[in-house]
Every structure is written in structure tokens, then in C-alpha cells.
Amino acid sequence: KNKQNQGIVVDIEGQLIIDGNNNKKVIVSVFDVTLRKRQNKRLLAQNDVANKEIEKLVNFAHMTSHNLKGHATNLSLLLNFLENENDSKKRKEIISLLSKSSSNLTESIKGLREIVSIRQNLHLKKKPLPINEFIYGVQQNLSGIIKKEDARIINEIGDHERVMALPAYLESILFHIIGNALKFKQRNKRPIIILNIHKNKDYTVISIATVCR
Numbered sequence: 001k002n003k004q005n006q007g008i009v010v011d012i013e014g015q016l017i018i019d020g021n022n023n024k025k026v027i028v029s030v031f032d033v034t035l036r037k038r039q040n041k042r043l044l045a046q047n048d049v050a051n052k053e054i055e056k057l058v059n060f061a062h063m064t065s066h067n068l069k070g071h072a073t074n075l076s077l078l079l080n081f082l083e084n085e086n087d088s089k090k091r092k093e094i095i096s097l098l099s100k101s102s103s104n105l106t107e108s109i110k111g112l113r114e115i116v117s118i119r120q121n122l123h124l125k126k127k128p129l130p131i132n133e134f135i136y137g138v139q140q141n142l143s144g145i146i147k148k149e150d151a152r153i154i155n156e157i158g159d160h161e162r163v164m165a166l167p168a169y170l171e172s173i174l175f176h177i178i179g180n181a182l183k184f185k186q187r188n189k190r191p192i193i194i195l196n197i198h199k200n201k202d203y204t205v206i207s208i209a210t211v212c213r
Contacts, residue, residue: 008032008034009032009033009034009037010030010031010032010033010034011030011031011033012028012029012030012031013028013029013031014026014027014028014029015027015029067108067172067175068108070141070142070175070179071101071104071105071108071141073144073145074101074141074142074143074144074145075098075101075102075105075144076144077144077145077147077148078094078097078098078101078143078144078147079098081094081144081147081148082094082095082098097140097143097144100140100143101140101141101143101144104137104140104141105141107137108141108171126164126165126166127164127165127166128162128163128164129162129163129164129165129167129170130159130161130162131157131161131162131163131170131197131206132155132157132158132159132161134167134170134171134174135155135157135174135195137171138171138174138175138178138179139153139178141175142175142178142179142182145179145182145183146182149182149185149190149191150190151182151185151190151191151192151193152190152191152192152193153178153192153193153195154192154193154194154195155195156194156195156196156197157195157196157197157206158197161197161204162204163204163206164204177208178193178208181193181208181210185210185212186212189212189213190212190213191210191211191212192210192211192212192213193208193209193210194207194208194209194210194211195207195208196209
């Protein structure tokens, strides 16, 4: 302990000395390294925080890339359908889908900004969200690939259902799961995606199943 009766960390070094008469003695040096150890501990903690922030940044970059790529693919497919469609009624339908997809892209970008805000303000809380509104939005965002794959989405979730979530995260999760179900379907098969929901004691569980026919 030091003069203030506080615990300290020390390094002890010994040096063996032999004189001309072969007498041996050891000189012991004691160094107070408490400050150095505290600084090292602080640096390790700061490094750990920095690594976690980098990991969050990488995850955010992956999510952003996946979301924007999905929107870009959807818009590209719809434009391709529009270019090759001669029926005026169907062209109007595609133009309507393009308009909705464009609006949804704007909302998704707002959602990404919201995620940044969430990371800066950890006090933001989940709230009950109407799940079907988000599912409908995702269907619009994926309308191009849904049309391309002739996919069918069967939503068995009631309009009254709510889930506790943050809006941007809920949209991203549904977008990724339904998008992957379409992307990784069996070749030359029509994907049928069935959505359902059930509740247990602690959670509301969203079930998404894929059948290819």
C-alpha cells in the first residue's frame, strides 16, 4: 500500500551480484506501476468500445447495402416490365407500382437515418406497430421480383395484430426474410410465401414459410 493506505500494483525485479570473493547478493528493485496498469486497462476498455462500434458500423453498412440493392433491383425489374409491356392497362399498373416503390425507397432512406438516430439515442423504445402495414410496404418494395417469379404471398395475419419493434428494424427484417425467400427459391418453381403469427407467454412470433410448386 502507498502512504494513503491505498492498494498499489508493483513490479519487482532482482539482480544477482557476485563479488571477487564469490559472495552473492541480490539487489531487489520495486517499481510502483499502478498508474501504468490503470492506463493500460483504460486503453483496453477504449479499444473494446472501438471494436464494438466498428462491428456495428459494418453491420449497418451490410444492412444498408442489402436494402438499397433490393430497391434498385425492384425498380430495374419494373422498368424492364414497363419497357416490354404494350397493354395500356398493365402499363398503368406497372407505373403505379413504380410510383409506390419510389415512395417506399424514400421511406427506407428515412428509416436508415432513424437507425443512425437510434444508435445515437439509446433511450428510444420499441412501440406497438401494425405488422400488416409493414408487410404491405415490403410487398410493394419487392413487387418487381414478385412479378418476375410469379410469386404468391398468403398473409394469414389479422389486421389487428401488433408487434413491439422499432419501425426501421421491423421493415428491414421483413424485407430481408421475404426477399431471401424469393431469391433462394427452387429453380423453375413458383414460390408461395405464407405468413402467420402466434403468441406465447413472452413473445409475438412471426412465422414465414415458403412452398415451391
